[in-house]
Amino acid sequence: MAGAGRPAVHILESSALSGARKDMCIHHKGAIYRLKITRQGTLILNKQRCRRLP
Known part of the structure; x- marks a missing residue:
């Protein structure tokens, strides 16, 4: 509220x-983050280090 x-x-x-889908990537301020939905239904957000958008 x-x-x-x-x-x-x-x-x-x-x-x-x-x-x-159970996971997706988010581009934010030049970095890539992976949002994953687990088997238990919780969310995990990790910063991806190996991939960058041009």
Whole structure:
């Protein structure tokens, strides 16, 4: 819930990002991050060191 003078936080369903996939990559400020959904349904976000976008 947003407080006085504070904007509401935008909430996304994880399925809106990943669809039916169990992992996806996110490009943020020149780095690649992998978001993975585990078998237990939790999320893991790791920074990828080996790949960069041109």
